[in-house]
Amino acid sequence: MSKKPTVGPALHKVIMVGSGGVGKSALTLQFMYDEFVEDYEPTKADSYRKKVVLDGEEVQIDILDTAGQEDYAAIRDNYFRSGEGFLCVFSITDDESFQATQEFREQILRVKNDESIPFLLVGNKCDLNDKRKVPLSECQLRAQQWAVPYVETSAKTRENVDKVFFDLMREIRSRKTEDSKATSGRAKDRCKKRRLKCTLL
């Protein structure tokens, strides 16, 4: 709140969700600062802002890195509500984390009440392909069911790290343009607006 810096490009709010230890913070830090942190420090909640150029347009991205653990579920809702796009991360070396994505998806849909909220399913740790526990086909199938893109990343090698954030921002941006078009008529419920273009599952 309070004083605002002068110029403000569009701001896109991205939220990282997924089980503990799948690499949400690693992805975030790699994207933000080009650094890879190997040690595991559980996140409670962290928020970052970065200026990036998205298709020639300067925009700002707000990234909220959430806790994977249920212990922080209470505060998670507060963040989910204000998120405009979600990166749902699991580790391809951990089937549990893959299963958990289902729950995160449901939680997000419950809070946002919007089936077509910008959302990417992200299989992290793809540099550890030899330890893969979740078959690629299964991941793709789930993404298909949800009608969301599936991307495999490696926070360690930076593979696809930028891609997931930028892809998501593009989705958010196009959603916003749609919304503002829809707004001209009626402006009430954002969720409803979004539903207009709801993809069929």
Added chain:
Amino acid sequence: MEFDSPEEKEFPGLYAAEAADSKSKKSKEESDFDEDHEHNKMDLLIGKRKDKKDKGKDRGYAALEGESSPEEELETKSPSKSKKSKTFKFVSSKSKEKREKSRDKEKSVEEPAHKAKDADKDKDKERERHEEKELKKKDKKKDKKDKKSKQLSQQQDEDAEEEDLAMGYPVFGVSVSLATERSRCHDGTDLPMVVRDCIDYLQEQTRNFLIYKVEPLRTELLHLKRLYNHREHNAAMALFTVPLACSLLKLFLRDLPEPMLTTDLMYDFEDVARNRRGKEQRIGLQQLMEQVPKCNRTLVGWVMLHLYAVTDQERYNKLNHESIAVLLSPTLQMSVPLMVALLRHCRTIFADIQLIQYVPPLTASSQLPEDPEDIQMELRKQDSLLTQIHSEMNAGFITKNREEQLWEVQRIITQLKRKLRSFEKKQEKSIEELDVSANQPAPAAPVAVPVGEDTTDASQPTAAPTSEVTITEEHKPGRRASSSSPVTHSIDVSDCIQVHRNEEEEPSSPSPPLYTIDGESGFVLLPESNPHREELLRLQIEYDELVALQNELKARIKTERNEVYRLNRLCEQQLLKHQAAAGSQPPKEAEYERIIEHYKRENALLEHKKQMLGKELKEERRACISLQVELRLQQF
């Protein structure tokens, strides 16, 4: 006055009460809140308003953009975009603009006020202030109008919702504890923000002749109340004038559902005030005050100490204990004799309370602190703020502004933590260098450190006081370990800052007087660095400038490492022998070995990556210290 009218409707009773109270003073202003009056004023100031109009428009536009955070976009908006529809805008976005504007204004308002030392001057100032006030009001109206014409109709719904929410969780008209809970001072003082703000402001104005004498315009007062109910503290405080602050404080106190001294104890208080004198009276009041709930006591303490400070400037403001009691006792719901008695004794009764100016948590635009201690203090504040935001949101108080704030505070916390971490890393790096050099002569040194672990928890507290001399010498190795650990530690910095700091100070405190002793045991004179523990940290930050000093320390630490290694071996040999003799060492050998192994592992990692040690920070540090203590004890 569309803006104020809803408030009025919400609190018709208040209105009447207030009117009755102040009838004697400014009955004319009482009725100001109706439209006619407003219009008159508007007419008077129409010129000024026009000046402000354009500015207001731009800002109004900016604040409307829903998708980007308000702070970034204020001046970006293109007018065409925001001119979509007409809407009635409530406080939320308006206050943001005001907050900005008011920064400047605040200065202009406060500066003259500070300078004012006597009544005459004050009057002039007051006139100025009134003008400014009115100006501000015009701004408000301008904004309102601008908004009306430009806002999306969507905004209206949101604002209305926000209004409802604010009404559902007001700060005024609820119990002291609830008000405190809902609008915390994030520096740990259990006082509702509005009280703190008023007192902070008025403490600077105790010589102002107008203090507690002049009533402000009701519309302005109610506007402030609304801002506080919306938690728009900054916006509200920027509008403060002496009469407004006085009346706002009074309004808050009057709105309390029960007297601050509590209904139950009221009779006893009155009884003591009436029937006892002097010391007896003071003791009686003191005892009763202990029975008052803590947040009530804090509130009474702050109010009384503040009023005492006012009467302390009687020479300027002509208010003594009796006269201020006459003015305020109805508001405080106590008799004049009781209030006089409280004023007379407040400095003794509330000796533990100090009126400290509030420094609010930083906002995104402010410069983050550089000093690690400042960072930690700020982290505590931000955490307190974050907790409050979460609890409010969980209670259903969800607005766009709240969400923005949530992200912002979270971002500041993340930044602060990162800062702290990078600082610690820097520190660690220099230590790592030292370690490298130290490890060459004594490769087993890292192992030695963990050995101490077993004794840590049990013996450390006891050992420290008993053997001060030895402790100082032994601290150094322990400190070494501790300094490397903070790196990883930073994850939960916010949670354990205090502990952390205490621990750091712990070792340094006993050491200063004992430096000279070091020589006898062959320890290098590291103690020199001990008293300057904190300084040392800073020096490392300023690494470049102080390379020379660091080199010196490196050399010393190297020697120390060797000594640690020697002592550890000695310890291992003697441990069993002495265990029986030294009652303060409970650990079992099995435990020892377990811990040693654990630490061996950790240290192996440490050699490659110091960060891995962080999670064991506290234990390890303690372990090292107590191990060294024990070794010395056994040697002697």
